[in-house]
Amino acid sequence: MQSDGTASLEATRTDRAVHQDEERGGSPVAGPGASASTVYTDLGDAIGSARDFTAAFLRARADEGTDIRPRTVEDARLVVSELVTNVVRHAAGPCRVDLELAGGMLEISVSDAYRAAPTAHAPDPGRVGQHGLEIVLALCASVDVEPLPDGKRVRACLVVD
Template sequence: MAEAIARRSAVRRPSLCASVAYEGSDAGDGMIASARDFTADFLAAAPAAGGGPVSRERVDLARLVVSELVTNAVRHAPGPCRVLLELFDGALEISVFDHLDASPVPRAHDPRRIGQHGVEIVVAVCESVSVEPQPSGKRVRARLSLA
C-alpha cells in the first residue's frame, strides 16, 4: 500500500495543459497554422500558470516543433489528430496523436534532399522525442526546454 502511494505522489502534473482536436476534413495547411497559433497562445498564458514569460525564441521553437509534428500527421496519417500541450517547470511537452501505427523515422542527413527534414529538426531542438503506441494509432511526444 505504501508503495502505491509513493508511486502516485511521484506522478508529474503540468502547471498548465490544453489540447485541440482536428477532424480529418480540416485542411492540412489550416490545421498546421492553427496548431502553431494554438501553441503561441498557450505559451502566452504561461506566466498566469506560475511560470515566467517564455522568450520569443522558445515560442518560435515550440511553434516549429508543433508545425513539424502536425505536418507529419497530416501527410502520413490522414484523419483526425490531436495536439496536447503540457507546461512543466522549465519545459513544454508537445504531444501529437494520430491514427497511424507507424512511427516517424529520422532520415540520414542529406543536404541535397528537399523536404522531409521534420523529424530531424524535432530531434535536434528537443530534449527528448518518443513514440508511444495508443489503442488507435500513436502519440509522438517531444519535450522542449523553455530555458
C-alpha cells in the same frame, strides 16, 4: 513508400534517436493552467491552427508569470507545425495536440491514427524536403513515439527556461 502504399515519416538526426515507448501509457497530468489540448478533425487548417494554439498557450502562461523566452514560443510553434504537418501528409485525421508545461519543459504531444512510427535516417544534405522530424530533433531535448490502440503519439520535450 511501404508496400501498403503508406509513407513513413523520416528524420536525419543520428545523434539523438527517436524511440518507441512500448510501456508508457496514459496522458500527461498537470495542474490547473499547465496543460491544454485540442483535436482537429478537419486537417485543412490544422497546421496554422496548431501553431496559433501553441503560441496562445505559452503567452497565457507567460502572462501568468511563467518565465518563457520569446524564442521558446517560436521554437514551440515550429515543433508543433512540423509534427502536425506530418499528420496532414501521412495520416488520415483526426489529430490531437496536447501541451503540458512543467518543470521548465514544454511537452508537445501529437496523436494521429497512423500506426507507423517515424524513422530516423542518416543525414543527406542533398535530400529535398522530409526534414520535419530532423528539425524537431534539433530543437527538442527528447522525442519519443508511443503506440496507441488506434495510432500513435509523438512526444517532443522542449526546454522553455
